[in-house]
Amino acid sequence: MENPNEKRRQELEKYFDKKGPFVFLRVAQMKRAWQQKNRRELTWWESTYIPTVVSGIWLTSKHFFRNLTLHILHTVGLFKDIPASATYQYPEQPRPLAKRLRTRHRLMKREDGTPRCVACMMCETVCPARCIEITATEHPDPNVEKQPAEFILDLGKCVYCGFCVEVCPEDAIRMDTGKLDTSEYSRESMIYDKKRLMEE
Amino acid sequence: MPKLTIDGKEIEVPSKTTIIQAAEKLGIVIPRYCYHPALPVSGNCRICMVEVEKQPKLQIACYTMVANGMIVKTNSPKVLEARKTVLEFLLVNHPLDCPVCDQAGECKLQDYYMEHGQYDSRLDDTKVKKEKKAFSIGPTVMLDQERCILCTRCVRFTDNITRTNEFGVFNRGDHSQLDVYPGKQLDNNYSGNVVDICPVGALTDKDFRFKCRVWYLDKTKSVCPGCSMGCNITVEWDKSRPHQDKKTRVMRLKPRVNPDVNDHWMCDTGRYDYHFIDKNRILTPQQGDNLISWDQAIDTMAQTIKPLKDSGHLNKIGILASAQLTNEDLFLIRKLFKDTLNGSQIDFRVPQSLGASDDFLLKADRNPNTAGADLILQPAEDADLRDIIQKARNGGLDILYVFGHDLVKLFGKNTVEEISKNVKLFIFQGSNVNETCGYAHLILPSAVYAEKDGTFINSQHRVQRIWPAFTPLGESKGDWEILSLLSAKIGAPISYPNSEEIFDDIASSLALFAEMSYEKIGDQGMMLWY
Ligand code: SF4
Ligand code: SF4
Numbered sequence: 155m156e157n158p159n160e161k162r163r164q165e166l167e168k169y170f171d172k173k174g175p176f177v178f179l180r181v182a183q184m185k186r187a188w189q190q191k192n193r194r195e196l197t198w199w200e201s202t203y204i205p206t207v208v209s210g211i212w213l214t215s216k217h218f219f220r221n222l223t224l225h226i227l228h229t230v231g232l233f234k235d236i237p238a239s240a241t242y243q244y245p246e247q248p249r250p251l252a253k254r255l256r257t258r259h260r261l262m263k264r265e266d267g268t269p270r271c272v273a274c275m276m277c278e279t280v281c282p283a284r285c286i287e288i289t290a291t292e293h294p295d296p297n298v299e300k301q302p303a304e305f306i307l308d309l310g311k312c313v314y315c316g317f318c319v320e321v322c323p324e325d326a327i328r329m330d331t332g333k334l335d336t337s338e339y340s341r342e343s344m345i346y347d348k349k350r351l352m353e354e
Numbered sequence: 355m356p357k358l359t360i361d362g363k364e365i366e367v368p369s370k371t372t373i374i375q376a377a378e379k380l381g382i383v384i385p386r387y388c389y390h391p392a393l394p395v396s397g398n399c400r401i402c403m404v405e406v407e408k409q410p411k412l413q414i415a416c417y418t419m420v421a422n423g424m425i426v427k428t429n430s431p432k433v434l435e436a437r438k439t440v441l442e443f444l445l446v447n448h449p450l451d452c453p454v455c456d457q458a459g460e461c462k463l464q465d466y467y468m469e470h471g472q473y474d475s476r477l478d479d480t481k482v483k484k485e486k487k488a489f490s491i492g493p494t495v496m497l498d499q500e501r502c503i504l505c506t507r508c509v510r511f512t513d514n515i516t517r518t519n520e521f522g523v524f525n526r527g528d529h530s531q532l533d534v535y536p537g538k539q540l541d542n543n544y545s546g547n548v549v550d551i552c553p554v555g556a557l558t559d560k561d562f563r564f565k566c567r568v569w570y571l572d573k574t575k576s577v578c579p580g581c582s583m584g585c586n587i588t589v590e591w592d593k594s595r596p597h598q599d600k601k602t603r604v605m606r607l608k609p610r611v612n613p614d615v616n617d618h619w620m621c622d623t624g625r626y627d628y629h630f631i632d633k634n635r636i637l638t639p640q641q642g643d644n645l646i647s648w649d650q651a652i653d654t655m656a657q658t659i660k661p662l663k664d665s666g667h668l669n670k671i672g673i674l675a676s677a678q679l680t681n682e683d684l685f686l687i688r689k690l691f692k693d694t695l696n697g698s699q700i701d702f703r704v705p706q707s708l709g710a711s712d713d714f715l716l717k718a719d720r721n722p723n724t725a726g727a728d729l730i731l732q733p734a735e736d737a738d739l740r741d742i743i744q745k746a747r748n749g750g751l752d753i754l755y756v757f758g759h760d761l762v763k764l765f766g767k768n769t770v771e772e773i774s775k776n777v778k779l780f781i782f783q784g785s786n787v788n789e790t791c792g793y794a795h796l797i798l799p800s801a802v803y804a805e806k807d808g809t810f811i812n813s814q815h816r817v818q819r820i821w822p823a824f825t826p827l828g829e830s831k832g833d834w835e836i837l838s839l840l841s842a843k844i845g846a847p848i849s850y851p852n853s854e855e856i857f858d859d860i861a862s863s864l865a866l867f868a869e870m871s872y873e874k875i876g877d878q879g880m881m882l883w884y
């Protein structure tokens with residue numbers, strides 16, 4: 155007997171030959187069409203859709219009433235150890251973060267409150283998004299010599315690659331604030347300056 | 355002439371050549387700290403050690419003279435080991451300052467460590483610190499003794515080149531440190547050069563301090579416009595990081611080696627005179643207080659010049675050209691105002707702008723192209739700007755076209771006020787705002803030397819090329835481009851696609867420039883024919 159797969163393969167080959175190199179982009183589409191053509195016929199009972207609708211409503215209501223009850227019980231302080239829903243109640247309940255996750259940057263301080271950063275511009279140089287802009291100035295302590303007069307980090311451009319942290323010889327910039335929600339109303343307010351990076 | 359073999363390559367060099375020089379001729383660069391081609395040999399750093407066959411110990415390449423039949427190895431295991439050891443010694447007490455050190459990126463300690471060092475530190479003790487970190491030793495230079503490797507290049511420079519003897523090495527052995535003599539300051543006019551020759555970051559430039567990291571810099575060859583010596587320089591600029599140094603483009607000037615002109619050096623007057631490139635520039639054409647477009651500006655000029663041209667009253671045009679202009683600019687002035695509008699009064703010689711000078715590089719004439727202007731414009735002898743100014747004051751001129759001169763500074767306010775009243779069109783064309791602008795009827799922004807392609811002729815009559823580092827700021831244009839636009843409007847078009855073609859035209863029309871071209875001038879310049 156003729157192997158249907160073999161036949162299909164030949165069909166495809168012919169198709170590829172005709173359509174040139176970019177046809178692979180359509181392979182997934184063709185696969186879906188193939189599956190649809192070969193799917194099982196629905197029985198009469200199934201084709202009324204009643205069983206599917208009912209089972210769907212059942213599942214939704216089950217979770218709805220379970221969560222509703224649990225939320226009410228939680229508010230009165232009962233059954234706190236059973237979570238009321240499978241999702242995290244963000245922003246009240248933040249998701250636990252992995253220890254090494256790269257989150258929003260901060261600039262470290264010395265004991266005297268000046269930035270630990272010495273404006274070596276390693277991070278500015280390595281940053282693939284070019285979102286760091288440092289201007290250097292004299293540090294009052296001659297043993298430190300140099301510090302940033304301004305340290306601008308445009309989070310709107312940052313790709314969170316963490317290169318800046320890795321390259322810093324002073325461990326002055328870290329991405330460990332655990333803050334992920336840098337949403338703002340304007341692009342300008344996504345630009346963090348030295349003060350914001352050191353304090354927030 | 356002795357013949358020797360270095361790394362398997364044979365070479366014949368004059369006797370009394372050192373191994374390091376012979377190797378350089380073969381393209382082999384032996385590491386060096388204390389050796390500098392323009393300074394006497396000192397032989398104290400020992401990084402240049404090489405293996406010479408039949409000699410029991412390694413020899414320093416910077417001091418060992420070549421001999422016939424010598425076989426030198428610059429890369430044998432013994433040599434590499436020696437370099438590593440020398441570096442280890444040099445770095446024993448060297449501070450970990452690279453992040454704050456302005457030399458980082460062009461530091462020979464860093465370079466050789468990456469090339470030859472790469473050892474794990476064996477130092478358990480804490481590094482010995484000097485009493486103070488970087489401190490000022492003069493108006494332009496900072497010294498950090500901890501970073502100094504005591505190569506004495508700077509000492510030899512002040513002893514032998516400037517003969518001002520400011521530096522010395524004090525104390526002995528482990529306690530030796532470099533300093534200026536008590537009560538002395540490094541304040542000669544060549545002090546910036548010690549920063550260039552210091553192989554590490556011990557001597558750094560105050561003007562460049564913390565401004566920019568050196569790896570951001572682009573470099574363009576040029577010629578210093580500070581005086582008629584025409585020292586060869588490199589304009590070091592940064593456009594990719596505009597936040598550095600308040601959006602200015604040029605970060606510093608460095609001398610470029612040209613044995614016939616400035617060797618390795620340049621003076622501080624020229625070195626620090628670059629701020630005008632980005633500051634106080636004229637950005638758009640102006641008529642009185644109104645900003646206008648180039649078209650309007652050129653139209654205004656043409657409307658005044660054309661009637662004079664048609665009626666033949668060309669002696670009512672006065673041109674104050676400048677020796678700051680390139681030969682190409684001057685050639686267009688010559689073509690337009692001497693050939694086409696024959697009869698215009700042209701001069702460029704300022705009566706009293708002589709500055710300080712010395713017997714080394716700095717010349718009293720603070721213009722880079724006096725020789726060029728003289729040759730191209732050929733003004734009448736024993737005359738200068740004053741005759742034209744006098745004429746303008748008395749109402750003898752309809753047009754006074756000034757290229758960059760600050761007339762207020764030269765002739766006083768009253769004179770310029772009178773000129774402004776008596777001349778129909780007083781044009782100021784220049785790069786920077788000065789007091790004269792306030793009296794000019796028409797102000798045209800022109801490019802500075804770092805934005806121009808062209809040539810200067812120095813006081814030795816050497817034609818030298820400058821290259822454009824970046825495009826002119828704002829709407830400013832090269833001087834010859836402005837003249838070319840003007841010539842088209844008055845119906846005598848002189849047009850060139852670029853300054854190279856202008857130079858070719860100069861070369862074919864002026865005998866002294868015969869057979870010259872940009873290619874032949876190259877980056878070392880070419881003497882005029884005499
Ligand atoms: S995380 Fe990456 S993109 Fe963001 S500032 Fe650091 S280096 Fe630049
Ligand atoms: S790498 Fe570190 S020390 Fe250097 S400029 Fe960036 S934050 Fe500052």
Ligand code: SF4
Pocket residue numbers: 448449450451452453455456457458459461462463464501554555556
């Ligand atoms: S002199 Fe060189 S090695 Fe020393 S701190 Fe400066 S850059 Fe680093």
Ligand code: SF4
Pocket residue numbers: 501502503504505506507508509532551552553554556557
């Ligand atoms: S300051 Fe620089 S040039 Fe002078 S001795 Fe020290 S390392 Fe050499």
Ligand code: FES
Pocket residue numbers: 385386387388389396397398399400401402403414415416417
């Ligand atoms: S370069 Fe030869 S000893 Fe310093």
